[in-house]
Amino acid sequence: MSNGSKERNPFRSSSKRRRRNDAGGHALFAFFTYFVLACTAYIFLDIAVKGAPVVFKAEAPFVNLGFIFNNPETLVVFKDGNGEKVRMAMSDFSEFKKANPEAVITDEHTFSYCAGGIWGPLVGTALLVGICMVIALFAGVASAIFLNEYARHGRFMNTIRLAIMNLAGVPSIVFGLFGLGVFCLWPWLPVLTYEPSGNAVATFAIPFTDGFLSFQGWGTSMIAGGCTLAIMVLPVIIAACEESLKAVPMGFREAAMALGATKWQAIRTAVLPYAKPGILTASILGITRVAGETAPIMFTAALAHKAGLPWAEAKGGGLFWVSDFFTQSVQALPYHIYTVSARIPRSEDTEPMQNGSVFVFLLLVMAFAALSISMRARYRKKLKW
Amino acid sequence: MNDIDLDPVPAATGDDAIPVPDEPASETIIEIENLGFSYDHGKTETLQGISLEIPKNMVTAFIGPSGCGKSTLLRCLNRMNDLIDTAKVTRGTIKILGQDIHAPDVDAIELRKHVGMVFQKYNPFPKSIYENVAYGLRIQGVQKKSTLNEAVERALVQSALWEEVKDRLADSALGLSGGQQQRLCIARAIAVQPQIVLMDEPCSALDPIATARIEDLITELCENYTIVIVTHNMQQATRVSARTAFFYLGELIEYAATDKIFVKPDKKQTEDYVSGRFG
Amino acid sequence: MDETPHTLKDFDSGLARLRDEVVAMANVAIQNLEESMSGLMEGNRDKCNEVIAEDEVVDDLEKSVDEIGMAVMVRFNPVATDLRRVISSMNIAGRLERIADHAVNVARHSRKILKTGPIEETKMLEPLFGLAIGEVRDAVTAYVDGNAELAVSVKKQDDELDRLHKRLGKSLIQLIEERTDGAVGLVHLMFVARSLERVGDLAKNIGEEVVFIESAEDIRHLSL
Numbered sequence: 001m002s003n004g005s006k007e008r009n010p011f012r013s014s015s016k017r018r019r020r021n022d023a024g025g026h027a028l029f030a031f032f033t034y035f036v037l038a039c040t041a042y043i044f045l046d047i048a049v050k051g052a053p054v055v056f057k058a059e060a061p062f063v064n065l066g067f068i069f070n071n072p073e074t075l076v077v078f079k080d081g082n083g084e085k086v087r088m089a090m091s092d093f094s095e096f097k098k099a100n101p102e103a104v105i106t107d108e109h110t111f112s113y114c115a116g117g118i119w120g121p122l123v124g125t126a127l128l129v130g131i132c133m134v135i136a137l138f139a140g141v142a143s144a145i146f147l148n149e150y151a152r153h154g155r156f157m158n159t160i161r162l163a164i165m166n167l168a169g170v171p172s173i174v175f176g177l178f179g180l181g182v183f184c185l186w187p188w189l190p191v192l193t194y195e196p197s198g199n200a201v202a203t204f205a206i207p208f209t210d211g212f213l214s215f216q217g218w219g220t221s222m223i224a225g226g227c228t229l230a231i232m233v234l235p236v237i238i239a240a241c242e243e244s245l246k247a248v249p250m251g252f253r254e255a256a257m258a259l260g261a262t263k264w265q266a267i268r269t270a271v272l273p274y275a276k277p278g279i280l281t282a283s284i285l286g287i288t289r290v291a292g293e294t295a296p297i298m299f300t301a302a303l304a305h306k307a308g309l310p311w312a313e314a315k316g317g318g319l320f321w322v323s324d325f326f327t328q329s330v331q332a333l334p335y336h337i338y339t340v341s342a343r344i345p346r347s348e349d350t351e352p353m354q355n356g357s358v359f360v361f362l363l364l365v366m367a368f369a370a371l372s373i374s375m376r377a378r379y380r381k382k383l384k385w
Numbered sequence: 386m387n388d389i390d391l392d393p394v395p396a397a398t399g400d401d402a403i404p405v406p407d408e409p410a411s412e413t414i415i416e417i418e419n420l421g422f423s424y425d426h427g428k429t430e431t432l433q434g435i436s437l438e439i440p441k442n443m444v445t446a447f448i449g450p451s452g453c454g455k456s457t458l459l460r461c462l463n464r465m466n467d468l469i470d471t472a473k474v475t476r477g478t479i480k481i482l483g484q485d486i487h488a489p490d491v492d493a494i495e496l497r498k499h500v501g502m503v504f505q506k507y508n509p510f511p512k513s514i515y516e517n518v519a520y521g522l523r524i525q526g527v528q529k530k531s532t533l534n535e536a537v538e539r540a541l542v543q544s545a546l547w548e549e550v551k552d553r554l555a556d557s558a559l560g561l562s563g564g565q566q567q568r569l570c571i572a573r574a575i576a577v578q579p580q581i582v583l584m585d586e587p588c589s590a591l592d593p594i595a596t597a598r599i600e601d602l603i604t605e606l607c608e609n610y611t612i613v614i615v616t617h618n619m620q621q622a623t624r625v626s627a628r629t630a631f632f633y634l635g636e637l638i639e640y641a642a643t644d645k646i647f648v649k650p651d652k653k654q655t656e657d658y659v660s661g662r663f664g
Numbered sequence: 665m666d667e668t669p670h671t672l673k674d675f676d677s678g679l680a681r682l683r684d685e686v687v688a689m690a691n692v693a694i695q696n697l698e699e700s701m702s703g704l705m706e707g708n709r710d711k712c713n714e715v716i717a718e719d720e721v722v723d724d725l726e727k728s729v730d731e732i733g734m735a736v737m738v739r740f741n742p743v744a745t746d747l748r749r750v751i752s753s754m755n756i757a758g759r760l761e762r763i764a765d766h767a768v769n770v771a772r773h774s775r776k777i778l779k780t781g782p783i784e785e786t787k788m789l790e791p792l793f794g795l796a797i798g799e800v801r802d803a804v805t806a807y808v809d810g811n812a813e814l815a816v817s818v819k820k821q822d823d824e825l826d827r828l829h830k831r832l833g834k835s836l837i838q839l840i841e842e843r844t845d846g847a848v849g850l851v852h853l854m855f856v857a858r859s860l861e862r863v864g865d866l867a868k869n870i871g872e873e874v875v876f877i878e879s880a881e882d883i884r885h886l887s888l
Contacts, residue, residue, distance in 0.1 A: 152470045251508030255570070258463060258502035259521035259577060260494050269524060270510060382511075620741060647743045649880035660746045661675060662668040 044362070051359020054352045067356055070117030072305060072336065077349050078108040087349060089115035111344055113305060113336070114353045118360060123309055124222070124330030128301060129291050131226025131326075136233050136290075137283055143234075144241030149253075149267055168235035173295040179228025180299040187217040192323035194316060211320050222310070223326040225301020232296055233286045240286070244278025245271060277379030284372035288365045294334040302335035304343075333361055414581065414611050415439035415462065419477035422454075422461060427475045431457050433635045434477065439628075444603060444612045446626035446643065448619055450663060453632040455615045459583050462486075462613065463500035464493040482580065498525070501574035505586040507567040509558035514550050517558045517569055521577035540576035543609070544568045545602050564595025568602060575610065582606065584614040588621065600625050619659055623647050631655045670740075678736040679746065682753050683808070685732060686760070689725040690804040692718065693760045694797065696767035697863065701793050704774035704856065707782040712771040722764035729757035748880060752873040756807060759866045759873075763800060766859040766866075773852040773859075783849045785839065789857055792832055795825045796860040799867035806871060812878040818871030819883070825864040832857050 013019055057064050074090040081104035088096060090110070097103065143164075151157045183189065187201045193214050196203040200216035218224045248271050256266035294302075306313070306329070314325035337357050344350050415438065422432035432454045439445045447455035457466070461479060464486060466472045478485050486496055498521075509517045516523075518537040527533060537554070541547040546568045550561070558569055567587060574582055584603070588596040603612055603625045616622050622629050623643055630640040631654075639646065639655040650656045657663055670676045696715045703711030733754040736742060742750050777783060799821050806815035836854050840847045872884050 249506075249508060251504055251506055252510060254465065254468075254502075254504060255508050255510070255573070256520070256524070257468065258465060258497055258504075259524065259573065260498035261521075261524045262494055265524050269520070274511060619743070623743070648747070650744060656744050657668050659743050660670070661672060661740070662670050 047355065047358050047362055050351070050355035051357075051362075054356030055359055055363075067117040068122070068360070069119045071120040071307070071309075072113040072118065072331075072340075072353075073116035075111040075114035075349060075353075076108065077111070078105045080104060087115070109349075111347075111350050113340055114344060114350045118333065118336060118357050120306060120309060120331040121333040121336035121357070122360075124302070125291055125333040127222050127310060127330060128225050128229060128297060128332055129287055131223060132229035132233060132290050133283060133287060135227060135230035136237050136286065137279075139230065140234050140237030141241050141279060144238045144245060145267060145272075147238070148242050148245040149263070149271070164235050164238055166235075168239070171295075172232060172293050175228055175232040176296040176299050179224060179231070179296055183218050183224035183227050184220055184300055185217060188215050189218050190215050191218065191327050192316075192320045194320065209320075211316070218327050220299070220301060220303070220329045221327040222301050222330045225297040225330070225332075228296045228300045229290045229293060232293065233290045236286050236289065237283060240282025241275070241279050244275040244282065247278060248274045277376065281372045281376045281379075284368055284375070288368040288372075291368075292334055292361070292365065294332075294338050297332050297335060298338075301329055302332045303329040304331070304335070304339045306331050333357065333364075337361060411440045411442055413438040414441040414482060415613075416480040417458075417477070418480070420458070420461065420479060421475035421477055422457060422466070422472070423475050424457075424469065424472050426471055427473060430475055431635050432461070435632075435637045436477075437630055437637055437640050439611065439613060441611050442607055442609070443628065444607045444614060444626040446622035446629045447613065447615045447632060448617075448622050448629060448658075449632035449638075450658065451617075452634075454635040455630075455632045456585055458632070459585055459613060459615050462581070462583055463497050463502055465497075465502065467493050498577055499579050500581045500583060501577065501579035503567070503570050503574050503582065503584045503587050505589050507563060507570050507590065509561075509566050509569050509573070511557065511559055513555045514558050514561070514569060515554040518572050518576045520573060525577065536576050540572040543575055543606065544572035545598070545605070546572055562595070564591050564598055567591060567595070567599060571599075571602065571606075575606070579610065581611045581613065584612060586615055586617060589617060596621070619647070631658060633658070672740065675736070675740045675742075675746075678732065678740065679749060682729065682732045682736060682750065685725060685729045686753050686757055687804065687808060689722060689729065689757055689760045689764075690800070690807075692722050692725065693764040693767065694800055694804070696722070696764050697770070697797055697800070700767045700771035700774060701789075701797075703771060704777065704786055705790075707778055709775055709778050712775045712778070715771040716768050719764055719768045722761055726757045726761040730754055733757075745877070745880075748877045752877045756870050756873050759870050763863050763866050766863050769859045770856050773855045777849045777852045780846070780849055783846065783853070785836070785850060785853060788832060788835065789853065789860065792825065792828055792857055792860050795821060795828060796863045796867070799825065799864050800870075803867045803870035803874065806874045807877075810874075810878050812875050815871035815874035815878075816883070819868050822864045822868040825861065829857060829861040829864075 055064055055067060056062055076088045076090055076093040078086055078088075080086050097105075147157065147161060151160075187199055191214055192206075192211055193216075194211050196212045196214035197216045200214045203212045203214040203216075205212050252270040252274065253266050256270035257263070261269070310325060310328060310330055313328055314321050316324050337354070340350065340354050340357060344354075346354070417438070418436050420432055420435040421430050423430050435454075435458060447459060449455045460466045461474070462481070474487060478487065480486070481496070481500065484491065510520065512520075515537055518540050519527075519533045522533055522536055527536075538547065538551075541550065546565060549565060550556075550569075558566060561569060567590075571582070571587075587603075588599050591599065600621060603614065606612060607627075614622075614626065626643045628641065629643040629646040631638045631646060631650075631652075633654055639650055639652045641651070645651075646655060647659055650659065696718050699711050699718075700715040703709065703715065733750050736750050737747075740746070777786070799818050802814055802821065803818045805811065806818065833854065836850055836857065840850045840854075843850065869884075872882075875881060875883050
């Protein structure tokens, strides 16, 4: 072997074509990956570049608090006496006119919801998501526990599981229509009210109060929207919970049962605590998804404009206040974005509101995603088995 | 060779003579009679008519090739197989402390308080050492701090872990070594003071030194507990057990004193298995 | 005996090597015994010298049996029949070594007898030798074939040998008492007879080991 000539390298490439194909494949896959990345980066950067000036400002406190904490208003654009273009919120405009009755106003335009801030939609979205998550978590965790821990593994259960998973693929507009039919229009849903509506199928006067328990449906309301969103996000939550439950070693259940625990005790003390991190991270990801949905709340809960915040609008006392609070419609950020972007003509006057809302929304989604990732990382470190 | 007079003369060997009882010397705690067991609603029997008696306060080993039913039988003893939907006992009875454990008025939960179990893969909960040992008592509703402290200390002392962990009871159990984790699992099992401890290949995930410590512990524990151990390691069976049962294809082939099984088994199948002659 | 081979083929070959080594040792021991006796009978001192030299071979073989035996124990943890086979093989090797030692004894005494010239009474030892060598052969055959019955019969043969030895001893003593010169040769002859009796005992022990291997029954110190 020692006197073999240099040309007889046993490892030299046998086929140039094979190497070329390999390199070509590599390049192609890389191209598509970077293309997708570039598109995403362009969208994010575009939103950030256009939206950041609306939300942030150069001087302290660096955040445009007015944009965050004011309600949307109608924007008035006009030219004053000097021919200068002036932009004003409707409320400011009325005062301006009152204060300067002689002011020259020409070329006056109004744009709905394009002035003020996004506080109302933010609060509304938070409430919708809150209601949704409370319902979805209870129902989702419960059904995941049933499916994973109690149900026998038969064809029937597999069908049910398949059906639940299929729900995840249903378009959200279908959920919207379903929610409209069930939670808004179906009259057999109870509210507490002082003035039962004409649609009520049954009303019962509640003794010692002026109010009634009225079965009149929830109408367009945040509870209807929350429920619709909950049903929409349930398959995701159930699947995630099931995965988290499956990830808890069988040994924990067996150890608990072998020590004389009942099934529920074993689940409560030896399974759920260790599935909790997974369930939580999954629900946070669920929140980001639900928070961004427009279609399901379009018919069931959302409203383009509402003067006051929900707690200011609710009337009555005690349980009546609670009932009224939940059965009122709300503004919601995605719907607000939809309204200002699609229903209001795009111009340099309306762009700040459009870009700002989207930017804030994007920040929120990213914050939730980051929270979810960091939580998962933290629990992973803590719970190793 | 049957004509040879085999009158044993143990008296000559003095007081350290190893007793080789064919009949259990102590009283019987588990009686299994003609037990049949199926994992698929009775279509095929995983255990086919097992009958054996397990003596009290002794270590009894179940050996046999994989799939011979030894673990299944072990899990029948505390009705852990109840957790499998399709599993059922097809015939026969198991009596523990004289009580048929499949009688309608027997609560599997109560049974398991008396028949503890240690698993193949050590599985402490990701909690503190203290909480792991106290778990069984807590789920039984014991709240009193002093009772818990006492029980935890006693269990840890009995499982030869106390000296190693007494200063870090609040630390996570997952910080212990594999052997310590398994001993913790034994402590957790004996903290509820069962009469019987079932061990399903307790050392198969451990290194030889940790294994030796567990084996040493097992021999010590059999003073207070009846131990039934399933093992793939035949040397382990010879080291720890007083009696050994050999299973093959769901049947009990031979059940006798461990020394007999490993020196002069009656059945050729047993001999072939213990001497490594299995086809 | 056991048709089923071990899962580990090395285990089987280890046991086979152990047996072969013991058999080889037995052959050398038997040969030495025969040589020393025929040296005595034929008055051939060279044969006696050869036997004394050959003894080293047996010693080496004994060491080798022990080595293989220990290696098998360490590597394969034999149990049941295998365990008995290994332990007994090592014991048997020890016995065979002692038999070879007695062959050397016989050779030494023979040399001394032959120094003063062959004596008539040597013939008296023939039946004793025949029984002893027969016992050894039977014991070794029983070991190779796993024949426990043959092994037990060795024990019975040994009773016969003992009786014969006792009688022979008495006759020899009588002769020594009668004789005034040449008694030294007779004394040496008595030592030879004593060695042959011991060989018989050792053969009996080998037979007992074979019974232990085959049936796990310890028949030592039992009267049949």
